[in-house]
Amino acid sequence: MTSTADLTPHGNYADYVTGAPVADTAAPDGPIAERWDRRRFEAKLVNPANRRKHTIIVVGTGLAGGAAGATLAEQGYHVEQFCYQDSPRRAHSIAAQGGINAAKNYRNDGDSVHRLFYDTVKGGDFRARESNVHRLAQISVEIIDQCVAQGVPFAREYGGLLDTRSFGGVQVSRTFYARGQTGQQLLLGAYQALSRQIAAGSVAMHPRTEMLDVIVVDGRARGIVARDLITGKIDTYFADAVVLATGGYGNVFYLSTNAMNSNATAVWRAHRRGAYFANPCFT
Ligand SMILES: Cc1cc2nc3c(=O)[nH]c(=O)nc-3n(C[C@H](O)[C@H](O)[C@H](O)COP(=O)(O)OP(=O)(O)OC[C@H]3O[C@@H](n4cnc5c(N)ncnc54)[C@H](O)[C@@H]3O)c2cc1C
Structure with missing residues (x-):
C-alpha cells in the first residue's frame, strides 16, 4: 500500500x-x-x-x-x-493484420457510407451503438487519406492506385491493407x-x-x-x-x-x- x-x-x-x-x-x-x-x-x-x-x-x-x-x-x-x-x-495494435475498411467506393461496386454502416451493425449482431458506427463509417473515408499522408504503405495496384480487397464476408471490396501487417504499418x-x-x-x-x-x-x-x-x-x-x-x-x-x-x-x-x-x- x-x-x-x-x-x-x-x-x-x-x-x-x-x-x-x-x-x-x-x-x-x-x-x-x-x-x-x-x-x-x-x-x-x-x-x-x-x-x-x-x-x-x-x-x-x-x-x-x-x-x-x-x-x-x-x-x-x-x-x-x-x-x-x-x-x-x-x-x-501492431498485431492487426487484415486491413482497414473504408467506404471510398473506388471499385464502383455499390459501396457507400450507409452500406458500411449497415454491414458493421449487422456484423455486430445488431448490438453496436448505431450513432457511433455511423460516425465510424463516415470518417473511414478520411482516415485512409490521413494514413497515406503519414506514409503508411498501403498495397497498390500495378497502375499505382490504392488496392482493396473483400474482407469479412461483405459483397463489396473496401478493405485497404498492407500485406498481412496492416496494424504494424498503421502504428508506424x-x-x-x-x-x-x-x-x-x-x-x-x-x-x-x-x-x-x-x-x-x-x-x-x-x-x-x-x-x-x-x-x-x-x-x-x-x-x-x-x-x-x-x-x-x-x-x-x-x-x-x-x-x-x-x-x-x-x-x-x-x-x-x-x-x-x-x-x-x-x-
Ligand atoms: C491478431 C489481431 C488481428 C487484428 N486484425 C484486425 C484487422 O484486420 N482490422 C481491424 O480493424 N482490427 C484488427 N484487430 C483489432 C485492432 O487491432 C484493435 O482493435 C486496435 O488495434 C486496438 O487499438 P487501441 O489503440 O485501442 O489499443 P492497443 O493498440 O492495444 O493499445 C493500448 C495502449 O494502452 C496502453 N495501456 C493499457 N493499459 C494501460 C495502463 N493501465 N497504463 C498505461 N498504459 C496502458 C498500452 O501500453 C498501449 O499503449 C486485430 C487484433 C488482433 C489482436
Whole structure:
C-alpha cells in the first residue's frame, strides 16, 4: 500500500480547475446520419492561441491513443502520454493484420457510407451503438487519406492506385491493407506523427508507466495515478481532460490473440470510478 504522502504530484491541481473547456461526451440525439456532424458544429471551439494553456492526458499509444496524442499536440495542446510498454510503437495494435475498411467506393461496386454502416451493425449482431458506427463509417473515408499522408504503405495496384480487397464476408471490396501487417504499418505511421510531437516538446512521453487509477473531480476525469514500472515510484498527474485509449481486453477470456497485458485493468479502474461499462462481449 502507498500512502498519499508518497505520491508526487506533477503540476498543481488548482491550475486546472478553472477555465477548462467541457467536452460533452454523451451520444447526441436526432437523425443518425446527422448526429455527429451537428455535435461537431455545435461544440465550442478553443481559440488556437489558448490551446497551449491546456494539458490533456492520453493513456495508451496504440492506433487510438497514438493518433489522439499526435493530433491534439499538432492542434496546439500540451499532451502527457502514457504506455506500459518500453516504446509507444509496441502497443498491441501492431498485431492487426487484415486491413482497414473504408467506404471510398473506388471499385464502383455499390459501396457507400450507409452500406458500411449497415454491414458493421449487422456484423455486430445488431448490438453496436448505431450513432457511433455511423460516425465510424463516415470518417473511414478520411482516415485512409490521413494514413497515406503519414506514409503508411498501403498495397497498390500495378497502375499505382490504392488496392482493396473483400474482407469479412461483405459483397463489396473496401478493405485497404498492407500485406498481412496492416496494424504494424498503421502504428508506424501514428508513431512517426507522435515522435514528431515528442521531439517538438508538445508531447511528454511516459513509457513503462502504468495507470493505476483515475482522479475524478466533480464527476469529470482530471488526472491519473501512475506507477513507474522501472523504479516502482507512484506519481499523480493532473490535466484539463483525460483520454483513455487503453485497448481491448481479450484476456478476460481463456483463449485470445491479444497480448497478456491487454487485460482490462485500466477500463476496470475507470469503471470503479464511475465510468459506464457496456458490452464486454465485444473484444
Ligand atoms: C491478431 C489481431 C488481428 C487484428 N486484425 C484486425 C484487422 O484486420 N482490422 C481491424 O480493424 N482490427 C484488427 N484487430 C483489432 C485492432 O487491432 C484493435 O482493435 C486496435 O488495434 C486496438 O487499438 P487501441 O489503440 O485501442 O489499443 P492497443 O493498440 O492495444 O493499445 C493500448 C495502449 O494502452 C496502453 N495501456 C493499457 N493499459 C494501460 C495502463 N493501465 N497504463 C498505461 N498504459 C496502458 C498500452 O501500453 C498501449 O499503449 C486485430 C487484433 C488482433 C489482436
